[in-house]
Structures are given as C-alpha cells and as structure tokens.
Amino acid sequence: MGFDSLLQQEYRNKVVWITGAGQGIGQSIAEKFIQLGARVVGFDKQFPRTHNLFKAVQCDLEDLTTLQATxxxxxxxxxxxYNLLNVAGVLELGELESHSLEQWQHCQHVNAGAVFVFLKACASHFKQQGLGSIVTVSSNASHTPRQSMAAYCASKSAATQLTLTAGLELAPYGIRANVIAPGSTLTPMQTGMWLDDSGADQVIQGFASQYKLGIPLQKLATPEEIANSVLFFASSLSSHTTLQVLTIDGGATL
Structure with a gap:
C-alpha cells in the first residue's frame, strides 16, 4: 500500500483544525488534508469565496476570550x-525602541496567545482520545534574532516552547507535538515586506548589514513545500517523532 493510500485511510472523515487556513501556508495545508478526505475546520479572519473546508470559522485570533468560547x-x-495545526501568524516590523505596545501585543496574542488557547482547549480531548498530533508552524526567527522583528521573534519563540511543553505533557497519552520552523516562504506576509520586484532576489542573497545570511538553495520556499512537511509530522508516517523542531529554510540558518 502506497503512502497516499495509507494517508487516505488515516484521514478519511477525521476532523483536522487548521488556523490561518484562509491564505498562504495554512491554505496549502488545508488543501492537502481535504484531498485526503479529512473534515477540515479552518480558522481565519477571512476566506476565499470558494473553498472546500468542512467548516470555516471566521474569527479574530487576537480576541483570545472569544476564541476560547468558540x-x-x-x-x-x-x-x-484528530490533528491540531497552528499555522496563523502576523508580522510587526520596526526597531525595538519604535515598537508600540499595540504592535507587541498583536504579535503575542496571534502568534503565541492563540496557540495557548488552542492547546488548552484541546488538551483534555487529546488525553481522552489517546491518539492524534499537534503541529505548530513557527519560524526560523524563533531561534535566530532578526533586526526590526523583536515582537515577531519573541512570539514565535513562545509558540515553539508552548508546543514542545504541551508535547511533553501529552506524550504519556500517545499524543505527539512537533514544530515546523520555515524561513522565507512565498506568502503574502513575505511579499508584503518587499519594496520592489527585486525583493525575492534580495532575500535569497541576504542582508549583510542586518547579519542575515542568504539562502544556499537559491530560492524561496513555496507554501506547498512547508505543507508537505506539516503533513508528515501530523500523520502516522512520523509515529515515533515528537518534541522536535524542523527548520525548513533552504539552509539560511546553517
């Protein structure tokens, strides 16, 4: 039996939660699980007019109290x-001294606070279920400082450690928790930082003045490439893998 058949058998009618499913990496991940027959519940501020989600939950991940009730x-x-996939993320740019409290809180609430709320909401269920897994899409910036990204780096570090801690607590119940740490990926978040059409080339070459290496593979990641790794970590294909952080950035943080 091939991998596709095994995954279709595993995910047929399984409920999979994916945050940030409305665009970018989250949308790509959702499409993969839908193709496998999963009932995907997506969470985001907005969704494409045409989508194949089992349920689209339109919500503000910054509003943690309302999110908890939802x-x-x-x-x-x-x-x-059956799987919880934390993918949603926001980026606030600016040097530390110019960062506002609102910018800091925005990153912390969406990138880390929402992960906490999802993990807390699902913990008892996972213990009773005795199977399934958690994957959080963090960032290589969670373990490599970036200039003008203080709030983002801190929030992604928090999301990483939240996930690993949950994995340690849930391991006795057979639940796995892993982290994917992408580098520069061709998403709206990435292109939104570019000033002109040379943005991709500049990222690939790196920024020496910012102590940021280029990408040895000489390309940006695609959302689908990140989604493939998320699928592997979420599924039974990685049944003995937990508490791991996989960096996928073309060698940028060698």
Missing part, C-alpha cells in the same frame, strides 16, 4: 480535532 462550542458539537 473552541469550547466546537468541541461540544462533536468537532474536536
């Missing part, structure tokens, strides 16, 4: 997840 309601409706 997740409780979904679990009560019988839509607790």
């Amino acid at each position: 997740l409780t309601e979904l679990i009560q409706q019988g839509l607790a997840p």
